[in-house]
Amino acid sequence: MNYTELAPSYIRAIAPYQPGKPIPELAREFGLDPATIVKLASNENPLGASPRAIAAMHEAIASIALYPDGNGFDLKSALSQRYAVELTNVVLGNGSNDILELIAHAFLAPGDKAVFSDHAFAVYPLATQAVGATGISTKAKNYGHDLQAMLAAAIEHRSKVVFIANPNNPTGTYIGEVEMLAFLRALPKDILVVLDEAYNEYLPEEYRYDSVGYLKDFPNLIISRTFSKAYGLAGLRVGYAIAHEQVADMLNRVRQPFNVNSVAQAAAVAALQDKEFVRQTFLLNQSGMAQVTNGLRKLGLLHIPSLGNFVSFKVAGAGDIFRRLLQLGVIVRPVANYAMPDFLRVSIGTEQENARFLSALEQAIGESK
Ligand SMILES: *Cc1c(COP(=O)(O)O)cnc(C)c1O
Numbered sequence: 001m002n003y004t005e006l007a008p009s010y011i012r013a014i015a016p017y018q019p020g021k022p023i024p025e026l027a028r029e030f031g032l033d034p035a036t037i038v039k040l041a042s043n044e045n046p047l048g049a050s051p052r053a054i055a056a057m058h059e060a061i062a063s064i065a066l067y068p069d070g071n072g073f074d075l076k077s078a079l080s081q082r083y084a085v086e087l088t089n090v091v092l093g094n095g096s097n098d099i100l101e102l103i104a105h106a107f108l109a110p111g112d113k114a115v116f117s118d119h120a121f122a123v124y125p126l127a128t129q130a131v132g133a134t135g136i137s138t139k140a141k142n143y144g145h146d147l148q149a150m151l152a153a154a155i156e157h158r159s160k161v162v163f164i165a166n167p168n169n170p171t172g173t174y175i176g177e178v179e180m181l182a183f184l185r186a187l188p189k190d191i192l193v194v195l196d197e198a199y200n201e202y203l204p205e206e207y208r209y210d211s212v213g214y215l216k217d218f219p220n221l222i223i224s225r226t227f228s229k230a231y232g233l234a235g236l237r238v239g240y241a242i243a244h245e246q247v248a249d250m251l252n253r254v255r256q257p258f259n260v261n262s263v264a265q266a267a268a269v270a271a272l273q274d275k276e277f278v279r280q281t282f283l284l285n286q287s288g289m290a291q292v293t294n295g296l297r298k299l300g301l302l303h304i305p306s307l308g309n310f311v312s313f314k315v316a317g318a319g320d321i322f323r324r325l326l327q328l329g330v331i332v333r334p335v336a337n338y339a340m341p342d343f344l345r346v347s348i349g350t351e352q353e354n355a356r357f358l359s360a361l362e363q364a365i366g367e368s369k
Pocket of ligand 1: 043094095096097098121165167168169196198225226227228234237238239
């Protein structure tokens with residue numbers, strides 16, 4: 001018996017998500033001291049998490065025997081205040097990855113179509129395929145989303161959902177307000193638009209716009225955000241969606257009743273209040289991005305200008321360079337599975353980590369020649 005054949009063909013066709021290599025795994029493979037390994041592979045926060053979030057977690061552990069609040073009242077209240085929306089507009093997820101899957105479960109069935117872009121976040125095709133729906137990937141424009149092409153594809157294929165990552169991972173490309181609004185105005189209101197803003201907190205002031213405020217005019221919009229990136233809580237798994245209450249209602253129906261654990265809920269409430277931590281994170285990323293991109297330029301490497309906390313750069317023999325970096329104790333991310341085989345993606349770390357990455361990269365390039 002081949003048990004894989006019991007799964008529907010669309011499940012068997014799924015290419016598994018390839019996460020960044022964990023530090024303990026690399027330490028085992030190469031016999032390295034974990035303390036010397038630098039991981040710049042998953043866009044995590046090099047400052048760790050807010051001390052206030054950590055204190056809240058310690059406190060929450062006292063009640064760990066109890067089920068979490070399945071309605072996530074405290075966290076939803078904090079989010080609804082922050083964004084001036086109703087509780088009924090907020091949906092909590094086990095990471096925003098969960099939100100993306102809830103959207104697929106709630107709105108896509110076999111035969112339905114979802115549109116996303118080439119080089120966009122890998123979870124969109126995964127979530128689409130897992131429910132037997134069909135993904136349509138449009139060609140990118142300068143590695144970024146081509147909203148004209150996405151609009152045309154959404155209409156032509158009568159799609160139900162369009163996924164947009166803004167900024168996009170792994171390219172770091174960004175769609176500004178004028179272009180985004182033109183797209184939303186042109187798109188029929190019976191097509192849902194998922195605006196995945198996992199890196200929103202990293203945007204400089206001049207790039208920001210009030211996407212949550214758009215909900216008034218565009219009830220087909222779903223904003224997705226996360227505590228994994230700038231808030232530094234990737235290991236806890238908390239994300240959320242802000243959407244029209246009818247959309248939120250459907251997402252809640254397919255949600256596991258206790259999808260966000262109690263420690264995570266408590267930490268997220270505290271993290272949301274710690275604006276100073278998010279500001280420090282933003283500032284560190286600004287200077288780190290300048291450091292890394294200058295370093296790449298000095299090495300003669302082209303990079304895609306990024307508004308996230310990571311940057312993708314082009315390097316000859318990317319796969320070989322990736323492995324050499326591993327041997328030097330530096331973990332970056334290959335993006336061949338994003339149809340970018342000549343690129344590697346590096347997350348922005350502390351000044352020291354960035355320097356370590358740049359010197360390891362120089363060495364790896366020298367050795368591979
Ligand atoms: C990291 C990331 C997410 C999801 O992260 P979670 O940890 O599941 O919240 C979502 N979208 C994009 C574009 C990302 O890069």
